[in-house]
Amino acid sequence: MKLIDGNTIAKSIIEDLTIKVSRIKKGKPCVAFIRVGKDPASISYVRKKQKTAEAIGIDSELTILPEDISQDALFSKIDILNKDDRINGILIQAPLPDHIDETATFNRVSPDKDVDGFHTLNIGKLCQEDPSGFVACTPAGIVELIRHSKIDTEGKHVVVLGRSQIVGKPSALLMIRKELPGNATVTICHSRTQNLHKITQQADILIAAIGKAHFVTKAMITKGVSIIDVGINRIPDASKKSGFRLVGDVDFEEVSPFCEHITPVPGGVGPMTVAMLMQNTLNAFLKKHSIKM
Numbered sequence: 001m002k003l004i005d006g007n008t009i010a011k012s013i014i015e016d017l018t019i020k021v022s023r024i025k026k027g028k029p030c031v032a033f034i035r036v037g038k039d040p041a042s043i044s045y046v047r048k049k050q051k052t053a054e055a056i057g058i059d060s061e062l063t064i065l066p067e068d069i070s071q072d073a074l075f076s077k078i079d080i081l082n083k084d085d086r087i088n089g090i091l092i093q094a095p096l097p098d099h100i101d102e103t104a105t106f107n108r109v110s111p112d113k114d115v116d117g118f119h120t121l122n123i124g125k126l127c128q129e130d131p132s133g134f135v136a137c138t139p140a141g142i143v144e145l146i147r148h149s150k151i152d153t154e155g156k157h158v159v160v161l162g163r164s165q166i167v168g169k170p171s172a173l174l175m176i177r178k179e180l181p182g183n184a185t186v187t188i189c190h191s192r193t194q195n196l197h198k199i200t201q202q203a204d205i206l207i208a209a210i211g212k213a214h215f216v217t218k219a220m221i222t223k224g225v226s227i228i229d230v231g232i233n234r235i236p237d238a239s240k241k242s243g244f245r246l247v248g249d250v251d252f253e254e255v256s257p258f259c260e261h262i263t264p265v266p267g268g269v270g271p272m273t274v275a276m277l278m279q280n281t282l283n284a285f286l287k288k289h290s291i292k293m
């Protein structure tokens with residue numbers, strides 16, 4: 001079993017980005033975060049993204065909006081950031097409160113500043129394999145983990161567990177691209193899938209993105225599978241100061257001895273999401289200033 005060390009892979013990408021940012025002669029990339037409400041996970045993710053930006057030399061700013069913000073007021077804030085010449089990337093941390101239309105909100109962001117890759121135009125470009133668009137950070141991070149780990153995807157069966165807009169669907173689109181890592185045969189499974197274990201047992205590569213702790217068990221896999229565990233689930237743990245610990249969608253202890261490769265949680269996909277966001281922000285800046293690196 002080979003453990004895929006997302007921390008180390010993300011670190012090397014961040015080092016590369018730090019060098020590139022230091023070579024910029026005029027100006028600095030800048031990413032703007034919007035956080036709505038007080039979700040503890042969102043607070044922690046945005047803090048991590050800001051700290052990483054700072055370490056690279058990318059500027060960031062954070063707008064915190066109240067949980068009961070109106071859709072119109074949220075749109076007005078996005079419009080201001082869209083028009084602000086200093087801002088290269090805009091990220092609205094999900095999940096948003098129930099009264100906010102998430103898709104409409106993501107589509108309010110200028111496609112040129114959509115470093116999250118959630119705008120309809122960028123999803124369309126991903127479908128068309130047009131490299132001028134932004135790819136969502138977690139799926140892009142999954143691809144980089146697979147590339148760095150030299151996991152062969154050509155003609156292989158990739159099973160994606162979960163059909164979310166943020167992870168499941170774009171990951172499947174990346175895996176069927178006519179380039180490597182890609183060229184895979186992809187099956188997307190979800191909550192209505194029948195005989196799920198029969199399908200997951202056929203996976204050469206399993207991407208688990210359903211948000212259910214310890215969902216993938218030994219009975220669902222075949223020896224030699226490579227697993228990318230996207231889940232970040234908080235489960236109670238009295239021995240921790242915080243009162244919880246993070247686990248993935250995979251029962252790591254039970255499943256990992258039978259895997260060719262597997263990502264840990266934490267320390268697998270999570271750090272890659274942040275690294276890809278930084279890469280998208282730098283790319284937005286370079287494109288705006290017509291700089292080639």
Ligand code: GUN
Pocket residue numbers: 091092093094095116137138166273
């Ligand atoms: N919430 C969970 N993952 C993400 C992400 O990649 N981007 C944003 N904006 N929100 C998220």
